[in-house]
Amino acid sequence: MTPTTIETRPIRPGGLKLWLERYPFLPALIIVVALLALNGAFSPNSLSYRSLTGLLSTYMALIMLAIAQTYVVSAGDIDLSAGATLSLVNVVIVVLMEKWGGGASAVIGAMLAGILLGLACGVINGIVVAALRLQAIVATFATSIFFTGLALYVMPVAGTPAPALFWRSYGGRLLGLPFVFYVLAVLALLLFVLSRTRLVTQLLAVGDDQQAAYQTGLPVVLVRIKGYALCGLFSALAAFCLTGDTASGDPLVGSKMTLYSVAAVVLGGSALAGGWTTVVGSLLGALTIGLVNSLVFFMGTPSEWQNFVQGLAILLVLMAGVLAGRRARA
């Protein structure tokens, strides 16, 4: 028998892999920086303070919605009703603010109602998917039809304006800084606090291996419902940003945004199968979609080709996101 030599060198993950493990949103960040550079190359004006602020306030709603989606994806679920929840909250707060006079107290009251409504939509989804054990894709599609119906009941046609106080604040400045910066700061704080909570860890545990999570004693059904509730909450926040940006109510405004929110989650480097997600990545993923859209515009693409080039570019970045994310996890 030949003596076996024992390899003494410890097996350590490579430098890049370690970085990706610690900061899974790095690929998304690189893509965002590259897109910013390209935007700047085609139109230096697009990198001005003013246009970047504009980009942020336009895409803040999608950022919020992508973050909302991230929490359900963490647990291995998906929410195809996020956009419909956004529409519902949008029309309800616009109607309430108008009804209550459009003053400061009306705005705050309506926003509180909006948050409760978003949470309620999320809990309904959670019960349907986790407690009644329906398949998430089809069940949340069914609830999205229901929520859209409710939104149409509240406001049959688009166009009721939001009070000036609301959208002037959102688009305006506070202490010399654009208001969206404060929104971003509060969002960052909120995400930081949430990342420290037990719930986010539990969501990831359920998404990674539901059976294992159950056997370690986690209340899997409750955790998934909470995940959907969190998704509803952030969908309501997305609705606030959207209302601030468009300054009006539209019962169908969010329907196109649902699939973009899923795309943003994947772009950010999260795994759709669950158990491995990054909210910062989703934020960057939503920005990627915004930057691709503006880049296609600034490149001088003929108008009829813009959608096609956007679609193609997003497909390519989606593939890149999946491949990079897999490298990080492998």
Added chain:
Amino acid sequence: MTTVVSFIKQPLVIALLLIVALLALGESLSPGFASADQILRLLIVASLLGIVAAGQNVVILGGREGIDLSVGGVVSLSAIIAGNVMNGADGGILPAILACLAAGAFFGLLNGLGVTLLRIPPLVMTLGMLGVLQGLLVVIRNGIPSGRAAPGLSAFVTQPLALGIPGIIWLWIAIGLFMAFMLNRTVFGHRIYAIGSNEHAAYMAGVPVRRMRIGPFMISGMFAAIAGLCLLGYSGSSFANVGEQYMLSSIIAVVFGGTSLAGGKGGYTGTMAGALLLVILQGILTTVNIDESGRQMVFGATLLLLMLFYGRGRAMRA
């Protein structure tokens, strides 16, 4: 007694019972709903959905989160291509069929390659492809007029062909027989079930898993293309995003047919009943005199209620 219960719990039986119940409900709400003419009309609409759902069904049966979100885009694209190729002339029908099938197969191939070679999850790959297809529709639409259906095609879809039944329903029946044969009697079909229920075991048993993942997406693209062609015949001319509605409703038809989204279990006969069930439900909601908001709410709630009848997930056990 238990045999009766297990018979009733079969998805196909559930769907058929629900179809009868809904037809009775429709007849009582608006007399004439279940007349022969009306049922034929419902069958035509259901066949369009059913053809899209056939491809969706194969993709879903193949497992590994198999799903095709791009079918709606292919339906719209195919309707436009067909309209332009035939442009109102019967002589253009055959070239149109070939062009549509080629387009459907091409985009299906791209989906399949992305899913196998790059191992992109099907949901992501087909979602991205949907964006590309929607962009392509805008390009085509701005370049050329939308085109008209040939009279022969319209007659095939809307006029009786044999025994008083329109050609498209015969086509749907033929597709149903073809699917039953393919899934149950061919090596290809058996391999799809094998991969869908346990990919690793299938691989160990020598199933060419990679190649087998591309096929279903191409089939899905081609069925969506056929549906787009027939949809053009149904509506006369194609309009913006005609196919969009088929994206999620084709998945729901598959689920109502008793095919599990996890793959490996189910079949197309149930899906046909599922498509018919969905169309009858929509038909009832359009006859009932309520406004759009109420209609949507009832539709959403009924879908949820119906889903409770089908294979719910298993409860967690230690």
